Amino acid sequence: MGLISVKAGATVVTQLELPMTMRQSDLDRVKALPLFRDASPETFRDVTAGAFLQRFPAGTTLLLEGDTVDFLYVLLDGIVELQGSWKEKDTTLAVLRPVSTFILAAVVLDADSLMSARTLERSEILMLSGQALRRTMHQDAEFACAVAHELSGCYRGLVRAVKNHKLRGGTERLANYLITQRIRQGMKDTITLPHEKRILASLLGMTPENLSRAFSSLSAQGVVVHGPEVTLTRPEALERLARPTPLIDNHMPPQSRLLGKGEVESWSDSPGYA
Amino acid sequence: MGLISVKAGATVVTQLELPMTMRQSDLDRVKALPLFRDASPETFRDVTAGAFLQRFPAGTTLLLEGDTVDFLYVLLDGIVELQGSWKEKDTTLAVLRPVSTFILAAVVLDADSLMSARTLERSEILMLSGQALRRTMHQDAEFACAVAHELSGCYRGLVRAVKNHKLRGGTERLANYLITQRIRQGMKDTITLPHEKRILASLLGMTPENLSRAFSSLSAQGVVVHGPEVTLTRPEALERLARPTPLIDNHMPPQSRLLGKGEVESWSDSPGYA
């Protein structure tokens, strides 16, 4: 258990690294996740049995498309990008921030991953045994329900993504992205893009060049860009163009995690877990 | 319970119709679904309590985007299309054939539907109480696990769909669609398109005009179209263009339902349930 194999970049590197002993505060953050919030102490103990905490440098590939999945990953600190690829191209499916789980669906089915995962920044990741998770689901109906809830939220996030892509053009997707960010960042007039523009471009399904041009075409709606700061001087005009709808755009504010249980669907940046 | 409200076309029609009494053979087909295959007799009784069978003419809207979802739908006969819309446009998310369940995710979360459902042909649909389903999940961990499995399969179907759309062009999507159909239809050289071309176009995310042109551009790869019959005279050439991969294309043959339990992910036509 001291020898951990990690894929870094294109090549596979084996490095000697002691699994971190978990801090209680980390455990508390995990316990606060929708997935575990209502779990009994015993269930939580079962599912975290044999779990270990691991730190990865930026740019580390945690998982390649097609890999078999042995763990449920929980991002505690840092940023993780999920991506899919085909024929030399790749596309960003989601960018995750703490605290998020990922590749839950593959773990539940004990199947290969359909996407790659890599750290964008130095990250701290908790790895829970997939086997333990599946076993616990069979033992505890409440926990299995929590998993089903989580999966339902992820599923609906992807339905939104498909509609977003098939029904809207690039500039419309960007406009809606900006409106969503504005709401999530507290309705301030100026928002901060949470990642590099080239990753945002990939998330929105366009090239960096076209993202640039989409931004400048939105200047007609009062969108002003200064590096990662974007000011929305005429939000109404932007909304008229964007036509956001709750049937596509999930405007939930980030603090929704504190809400009771009704669940607010999945979340992170753009739909998509695993 | 004799008065059932059904949305037909754009308007809402209330019609008096007796819920059908279910045939045993229908119940057997439902019981054979992955969702219910491993359910105990009691669980199956609980979840089908209060269920009723309903026949709808072609073109009936069963559910509109944004409607609250009270039932889990099980398509026993006919064809159902799931679609999403925005700003006068709409797009086909999936075309379902018997035996399929749909809008499971919305039922599990007791949330509004993110897509509309309408019959493409006269259809026979079993409607299971959403409340009963949720209650049963809490009572029976095995059943909750079955729901989680089903949702995971649906989720992965949508991951495939997103990758298909973001990474491939229209002609490539069509080429892969044809290859998938060939496998599903028993590797015969000539396949039958399972729906109208305009629906196929919407499913593949293109206009009917461009689907036509994509077909004719595939004649260079030996694709010959005669109405709904498509002959693949040079499958290898088509594959060279299509470059199918298990990480996007689900080539599972239709009979996979008979397999044990490992699950083979969701299915119907093109990923997507609800």
Place this chain on the structure above:
DNA sequence: GGCCCAAATTGATGAACATCAATTACCAGA
């Protein structure tokens, strides 16, 4: 400060795709 590398922007060009219009093919009903 000055330097380097990668990200971002801008312009020019071509490919992919949507739209509009005009036939043509096809099927169901009289």
Place this chain on the structure above:
DNA sequence: TCTGGTAATTGATGTTCATCAATTTGGGCC
């Protein structure tokens, strides 16, 4: 068999988007 209506195809045209190339910008680092 004719016939009306919808689906399918084909062509012409314009928009959107990707690609390539050339700068420009910006953030670490000596």
